[in-house]
Amino acid sequence: MIDVNEKKQRDQWGSKIGFILAAAGSAIGLGNIWKFPFMAGQNGGGAFVFLYFAILIVVGFTLMMAELTIGRHTQLSPVGAYRKLKAKWAWVGFLGVLAGFLILSFYSVIGGWVIRYIVKALTGAFTISDPDALGGLFGAFITNPLEPLVYHAIFMALTLGIVIGGVKGGIEKYSKILMPSLFVMMILIMIRSLTLDGAMEGVKFLLLPDFSKINGGVVLAALGQVFFSLSLGMGTMITYGSYLNKDENLVDSSIQIPLLDTAIALVAGLAILPAVFAFGFNPEGGPGLLFITLPAVFSQMPLGSLFGVLFFVLVLFAALTSSISLLEVVVAYFVDEKNWDRKKSSLVFGLIIFLFGIPSSLGIGIWSDIRIIAGRDILDSVDFVASNVLLPLGGMLLCIFIGWVWGLDNAFKEVTNNGKIKFPLMNVWGFLVKWVAPIAIGIVFVQGLIDTFF
Numbered sequence: 001m002i003d004v005n006e007k008k009q010r011d012q013w014g015s016k017i018g019f020i021l022a023a024a025g026s027a028i029g030l031g032n033i034w035k036f037p038f039m040a041g042q043n044g045g046g047a048f049v050f051l052y053f054a055i056l057i058v059v060g061f062t063l064m065m066a067e068l069t070i071g072r073h074t075q076l077s078p079v080g081a082y083r084k085l086k087a088k089w090a091w092v093g094f095l096g097v098l099a100g101f102l103i104l105s106f107y108s109v110i111g112g113w114v115i116r117y118i119v120k121a122l123t124g125a126f127t128i129s130d131p132d133a134l135g136g137l138f139g140a141f142i143t144n145p146l147e148p149l150v151y152h153a154i155f156m157a158l159t160l161g162i163v164i165g166g167v168k169g170g171i172e173k174y175s176k177i178l179m180p181s182l183f184v185m186m187i188l189i190m191i192r193s194l195t196l197d198g199a200m201e202g203v204k205f206l207l208l209p210d211f212s213k214i215n216g217g218v219v220l221a222a223l224g225q226v227f228f229s230l231s232l233g234m235g236t237m238i239t240y241g242s243y244l245n246k247d248e249n250l251v252d253s254s255i256q257i258p259l260l261d262t263a264i265a266l267v268a269g270l271a272i273l274p275a276v277f278a279f280g281f282n283p284e285g286g287p288g289l290l291f292i293t294l295p296a297v298f299s300q301m302p303l304g305s306l307f308g309v310l311f312f313v314l315v316l317f318a319a320l321t322s323s324i325s326l327l328e329v330v331v332a333y334f335v336d337e338k339n340w341d342r343k344k345s346s347l348v349f350g351l352i353i354f355l356f357g358i359p360s361s362l363g364i365g366i367w368s369d370i371r372i373i374a375g376r377d378i379l380d381s382v383d384f385v386a387s388n389v390l391l392p393l394g395g396m397l398l399c400i401f402i403g404w405v406w407g408l409d410n411a412f413k414e415v416t417n418n419g420k421i422k423f424p425l426m427n428v429w430g431f432l433v434k435w436v437a438p439i440a441i442g443i444v445f446v447q448g449l450i451d452t453f454f
């Protein structure tokens with residue numbers, strides 16, 4: 001991709017596929033493969049998935065297009081974009097910077113676990129399927145105070161290296177091969193998982209909604225997951241949209257990216273939860289679920305260890321194409337708004353975010369007694385504030401901004417490139433942006449907080 005600080009002569013995506021790859025690269029990551037399955041496991045399975053789809057349709061597509069529209073219109077990253085359209089709103093862009101900071105702090109911890117599991121797979125640890133043994137393996141890693149931090153540092157260093165080294169364009173080119181490979185690999189794992197004895201229980205758990213499981217907290221969790229998974233609510237898609245050419249059809253992109261993202265999340269869910277039931281793991285196992293469950297599946301596949309290595313390498317790649325977009329939002333703010341040098345700002349924030357992530361890592365292991373938000377450990381609490389508070393707030397404010405401040409007419413002109421591109425559902429989108437999405441987000445947000453805390 002192109003440097004966000006290049007204001008004067010702004011580059012554009014060399015091709016449509018370049019943009020789709022970068023935006024899909026940001027969206028597809030640990031959110032799909034690691035977070036979606038364990039969130040579904042913790043929040044009632046099918047009920048959570050049902051809500052996820054409902055919110056995706058009403059809010060996800062709508063906001064994807066809203067962010068891309070603002071980005072392409074202003075050709076600026078979030079803070080600058082808001083400032084250009086209405087100076088008083090620039091602080092909303094800053095909320096996104098804060099969200100990016102918080103998310104990357106724990107994202108990098110999990111990215112570190114992925115690297116650790118590449119090494120584990122290489123050393124042939126994936127030959128057992130006993131839940132207690134696999135849980136013990138994960139537990140021993142995470143309760144070691146130092147080891148996870150070393151891997152957290154390695155993940156952050158890789159992210160930094162890509163952002164400073166200006167090789168993001170190259171990384172995005174590789175994603176043309178590696179992302180489809182990840183998808184194929186996940187489908188194979190899913191097939192193995194679905195053919196295990198007792199797998200149907202997991203399929204039922206994931207796909208048949210039990211509506212009695214729904215409460216405000218579950219709806220808020222699904223809302224946060226849609227934002228997190230699609231990289232919405234913090235201006236990432238504003239930034240990517242800012243490189244789009246006026247002739248590009250925003251509508252297609254706003255549909256394709258969420259569909260791709262959701263397909264990956266569903267396949268991940270269908271790879272993990274059937275195995276959870278088949279082997280007798282606990283679906284409410286939380287953040288460790290991916291790491292505890294999949295090795296059991298690999299142990300039941302021919303060439304399982306090799307599979308395990310390849311899988312975790314591809315997951316690492318997907319995680320990096322997301323983490324660079326997270327760091328980018330923070331770095332772009334300091335480069336664009338505070339005139340910092342790009343390299344310095346990457347180094348400084350890479351380090352600060354790494355340090356900030358340390359408690360999240362320790363909170364899964366030796367500090368697991370520390371509970372901050374409604375019984376959540378440190379990592380979960382940081383995630384809660386970022387994904388369930390800041391991102392929905394950022395998304396709601398963006399809708400209010402477009403619907404009531406900047407105006408739907410301006411947005412329509414941008415989407416259709418002054419009438420040159422046809423978009424028959426324009427008014428539906430307008431109604432969703434102006435009324436439905438902000439009100440729905442507002443209600444879920446308030447009720448969700450009430451149900452979470454009381």
Ligand code: PFF
Nearest residue numbers: 027029030031228229231236
């Ligand atoms: N969407 C990424 C994932 O699902 O892993 C995480 C993420 C990236 C969230 C970038 C927000 C963001 F701006």
